[in-house]
Amino acid sequence: MKKTCLKQAVCSLLALILVLVLMTGNALKTRAAESSDGWTWTRLAGATRFATMAKITSEAYPSYEAGTLNTLIVATGESFPDALSGAALAGLYNCPIILTQTKSLSPQARSEILRLADPDGCNVIILGGTGAVSQATENAIKGLGVSVERIAGKTRLETALKVFAKGKKLGSDSWGYDTVIITTGYNYADALSISPYAYASQTPIFLTNSEGVLDAKTKQTLSESADFERAIIVGGTLAVAKETETYLNSIGMDVMRLNGSSRYHTSAQIIRWELGLLDDALFQPSVEMTSEGMGIATGENFADALASVSLLGKTNSVLMLVSSAKNRSVIQANFDELIKPYAKEMGKGYIFGGLNAVSQEIEDLLNECVQIHEDTPFSFIITNEFPCTMTHSKSYGYGVVTVNSANVEITKQSTRYKVKIKGTYKCEYGDSCCRCIVRDEEGIIVVNETLFYDATTVAGETYAYTKTLSLDEGHYTLTISDDK
Numbered sequence: 001m002k003k004t005c006l007k008q009a010v011c012s013l014l015a016l017i018l019v020l021v022l023m024t025g026n027a028l029k030t031r032a033a034e035s036s037d038g039w040t041w042t043r044l045a046g047a048t049r050f051a052t053m054a055k056i057t058s059e060a061y062p063s064y065e066a067g068t069l070n071t072l073i074v075a076t077g078e079s080f081p082d083a084l085s086g087a088a089l090a091g092l093y094n095c096p097i098i099l100t101q102t103k104s105l106s107p108q109a110r111s112e113i114l115r116l117a118d119p120d121g122c123n124v125i126i127l128g129g130t131g132a133v134s135q136a137t138e139n140a141i142k143g144l145g146v147s148v149e150r151i152a153g154k155t156r157l158e159t160a161l162k163v164f165a166k167g168k169k170l171g172s173d174s175w176g177y178d179t180v181i182i183t184t185g186y187n188y189a190d191a192l193s194i195s196p197y198a199y200a201s202q203t204p205i206f207l208t209n210s211e212g213v214l215d216a217k218t219k220q221t222l223s224e225s226a227d228f229e230r231a232i233i234v235g236g237t238l239a240v241a242k243e244t245e246t247y248l249n250s251i252g253m254d255v256m257r258l259n260g261s262s263r264y265h266t267s268a269q270i271i272r273w274e275l276g277l278l279d280d281a282l283f284q285p286s287v288e289m290t291s292e293g294m295g296i297a298t299g300e301n302f303a304d305a306l307a308s309v310s311l312l313g314k315t316n317s318v319l320m321l322v323s324s325a326k327n328r329s330v331i332q333a334n335f336d337e338l339i340k341p342y343a344k345e346m347g348k349g350y351i352f353g354g355l356n357a358v359s360q361e362i363e364d365l366l367n368e369c370v371q372i373h374e375d376t377p378f379s380f381i382i383t384n385e386f387p388c389t390m391t392h393s394k395s396y397g398y399g400v401v402t403v404n405s406a407n408v409e410i411t412k413q414s415t416r417y418k419v420k421i422k423g424t425y426k427c428e429y430g431d432s433c434c435r436c437i438v439r440d441e442e443g444i445i446v447v448n449e450t451l452f453y454d455a456t457t458v459a460g461e462t463y464a465y466t467k468t469l470s471l472d473e474g475h476y477t478l479t480i481s482d483d484k
Contacts (some may be wrong), residue, residue: 013162026278030200031158036055036284039286039346039347039348039352040367040369040464041296041348041349041350041352041363041366041370041371042234042348042349042350042351042355042366043350043352043358043363044056044059044110044320044350044352044353044373045351045352045353045354045355045357046354047354048108049077049099049301049303049304049307049353050077050099050100050101050106050107050108050109050475051108052303052304052307052352052353052354053077053098053099053108053109053303053304053307054108054109054111054112056304056307056308056311056350056352057096057098057112057209057307057310057311057316058112059311059350060096060310060311060314061096061116061310065116066115066116066163067115067116067117067118067119068116068118069094069095069116069118069122069124070093070118070121070122071095071122071123071124071125072094072095072096072098072116072117072122072123072124072125072146073086073089073090073093073095073096073097073098073124073125073126073127074097074099074100074109074113074124074125074126074129074133074141075097075098075099075100075126075127075132075133075306076099076100076101076102076128076132076133076334076471077099077100077101077106077303077306077307078101078102079132080103080188080306081128081132081156081159081185081186082128082129082132082152082156082159082161083097083127083128083306083334084183084185084191084192084205084207085127085159085160085163085164085204085205085206085207085409086127086163086309087191087195087198087199087205087313087368088167088175088181088198088199088202088204088205088291088440089125089161089163089166089167089307090199090309090310091176091198091199091200091201091202091313092167092170092174092202092432094314095116095310096112096307096309096310096311097127097307097309097310098112098113098445099303099306099307100131100133100440101137102131102137102271103134103136103137103139104134104136104137105137105140105141110140110144110283113141113144113146114144117144117145119145121146121147122146122147122405123146123147123148123149124141124146124147124148124149125149125150125151125166126138126141126148126149126150126152127151127152127159128150128151128152128157128159128161129150129152129153130152132152133150136388137409138150147237149437151163151166155215156185156207156208157207157209157214157215157217157218158204158217160185160217160218161206161217161221163205164206164221166201167204171237174202174262175202175203175204175227176201176202176203176286176287177201177202177203177286178227178228178229178230179203179228179229179231180203180204180206180222180228180230180231180232180253180382180464181194181198181203181204181205181206181229181231181232182205182206182207182208182214182232182233182234182240182244182248183206183207183208183233183234183235183239183240184207184208184235184239184240185203185207185208185209185210185352186209186210187235187239188302188306189266189267189302189321190235190239190259190263190266190467191205191207191234191297191298192302192305192306192309192319192321192475193234193263193266193267193270193271193305193319193320193321193405194232194234194258194274194317195305195306195309195313195319196289196295196308196313196316196319197270197274197285197287197289197318198313199309199310199312199313199314200287200289200313200314200316201285201286201287201325203232203286206218206221206222206242208239208240208244211241212237212238212239212240212243212244213240213241213243213246213247214247219247222248222251222253223237223251223312228253228387229252229253229254230253230254230255230256230283231248231253231254231255231256231296232256232257232258233245233255233256233257233258233259234257234258234259234266234270234392235257235258235259235266236257236260236261236266237257237429239259240257245257254282254283255279255282256282256283258271258273262327262330263299264299264321264322264323264327264330264331264334265330267299267319267320267321267334268320268334268337268338269375270403271316271318271320271338273285274289274318274336275289275290275291275318275338276288276310278378281426287316288316288419289316289318290315290316290317290318291315291316291317291318291338291339291342291345291346291349292340292345292346292347292348293312293315293347293348293349293350294312294317294318294319294346294349294350294351295308295311295312295317295318295319295320295349295350295351296319296320296321296322296350296351296352296358296362296366297319297320297321297323297351297352297353297357297358298321298322298323298350298352298353298358299321299323300324300357301357304352304353305319305352305356306349307352308352311350312350320334320339322334322358322362324359328393331362331365332365332470333382335365335366335369336369336381336382336450337381337382339366339369339370339451340369340370340379340381341381341477344368347460348410349366351363351366358464363451377471377473377474378410378417378471378473378474378475379414379475379476380410380471380476380477380478381475381476381477381478381481382395382403382408382418382477382478388467400425400426400428401423401424401480402424402425402426402479403421403422403423403424406480407421407422407423408421408422409422413470415472415473416470416471416472416473417470417471417472417473418468418469419468419469419471420466420467420468420469420474421436421466421467421468421469421478422464422465422466423464423465424462424463424464424465424477425457425462425464425465426460426461426462426463427457427458427460427461427463428458428459428460431456435448435449435450435463435480436449436450436467436469436478436480437450437468437472437478437479437480438476438477438478438479439476439477439479440474440475440476441474441475441476443477446471447469
C-alpha cells in the first residue's frame with residue numbers, strides 16, 4: 001500500500017510539473033486565440049463504440065496516470081441496464097467504466113485494463129450477470145493478472161442495490177452527502193444525463209421498474225438508510241411515477257424532480273440545476289458543476305455517454321444530450337441558453353462519438369456557439385423554451401406564443417441596436433396579451449412591455465406579430481411571460 005501511495009504521489013508531482021511547463025510555453029498563444037477566435041470542440045471518436053470508449057478513457061486517464069489505478073469497472077457496451085447505477089460507484093473509486101463486448105473481451109477493453117491497472121494490485125469490478133458480461137469475458141480479464149469481482153442481481157433493480165451495498169463497504173462516509181438519485185431502469189437517457197454529477201458527488205442511483213415504481217427491496221433499503229434526506233427524481237411521471245415521489249415524501253425525504261417534455265429538455269433541465277441556474281429549486285447541487293470541459297453525446301444511444309462519465313465526473317463537467325435534425329429547434333435552444341453565454345469562460349469541450357452519433361451539422365453549431373468576438377459588444381439571447389402557453393383571467397383568455405432565435409433580427413444604428421422579434425400567436429380562447437421582459441447582463445430589467453395584444457383576436461386563429469426594441473450596447477436576455 002505504501003509503495004502504491006508513493007507511486008501515485010510521484011505521478012501527481014510529475015503531472016503538476018508537466019502542466020506548469022505547458023502553461024509557461026503556451027499561455028500567450030492560448031489567450032490570443034480565445035480573445036479573437038474562441039476555441040473548437042474536441043471530438044473523441046473511434047471506428048466502434050469500444051474504440052470510442054478507449055479514446056475517452058485515454059483522455060480521462062492520460063499517460064501519467066497509467067499503472068496507478070487499484071480499481072477498474074467493466075460493463076457491457078451492448079446493453080445499458082446493469083451499468084446505469086455504476087457512475088456513482090466509479091466516482092467512489094475514481095476510476096473509469098470500461099466497456100466490453102458481452103461474449104468476449106474487446107481488444108480496446110483489454111488494452112485499457114493493461115494500461116491503467118496498478119501492477120502491484122488491481123481489482124476489476126464487473127457490473128451485471130453473465131448475460132451482460134459472459135464467463136468467458138470474465139476469464140479473459142482474470143488472465144490479465146488482476147483480481148475480478150462481479151456485482152450482479154437477478155434484476156437491474158437488484159444490481160443497483162448491490163452496487164449501493166458495495167459502496168457502503170468502503171465505510172460509513174463512503175456515499176457522498178445525504179442525497180439519492182431515482183430514475184427509471186428501463187431507459188438510459190435520463191440516468192446518463194445526470195451520471196457525471198453522480199460520479200462527482202458520489203450520489204447513489206436507484207432504479208424504478210417498468211411501471212416507474214420502486215420494488216420492495218429498494219423501498220426497504222431507502223427507508224432503513226437514515227443518512228439520506230433528499231431525493232432527485234430524474235424524468236417525468238411516465239419514467240418515475242408520482243407514486244414513487246409520494247413514497248419518498250412519506251419516509252421523510254425532500255423530493256425534487258428534474259424533467260422536461262423530451263430527453264433533450266430533461267438533459268437541459270439537469271444542466272440548469274447542476275450549474276445553479278434554478279433559483280427556485282427545492283435544493284441546490286452538493287458539488288459545483290461547470291460548463292468548462294463539458295461533453296456532448298447522442299441521446300439516441302447509450303454507449304458514448306456512458307463511456308464519458310469518468311472524464312466529465314473527474315472535472316465536475318456537465319453532459320448534454322443531442323439528437324438528429326428532427327429535434328434541431330430544441331438542440332439549438334439548448335446551445336443558445338446553456339453554451340453560448342458561457343463560451344468566454346470555457347476553454348474546451350468534448351464531442352463523444354463519430355458523425356453517425358453527433359453529426360457534422362451539430363459540431364458546426366457547437367463551434368459557432370463558442371466563437372468569441374470581442375469587437376461585438378452586443379448579444380441578445382432568448383432564454384425561454386418555446387412554444388410558451390399564456391394563461392389569463394376569464395376576461396382575457398389564453399394562447400400560445402412561438403418565437404425562437406432564428407426569428408430575431410439585429411441591426412446596428414449608431415451606438416444603439418434595433419432588435420426586431422418576429423413570431424406567431426395562436427389564440428386558444430378570447431383575446432390575450434403577454435410581456436416582453438429584457439434583462440441586461442447584471443439581471444436588471446431594461447424592457448418590460450406588452451409583446452402582443454389584439455382585442456379582435458378569434459379563438460382558434462393564428463396571428464403574426466412583431467416587436468421592435470432599441471437597446472444600447474450590452475448583452476441581454478429575453479423572457480416572454482404571462483401578463484394576467
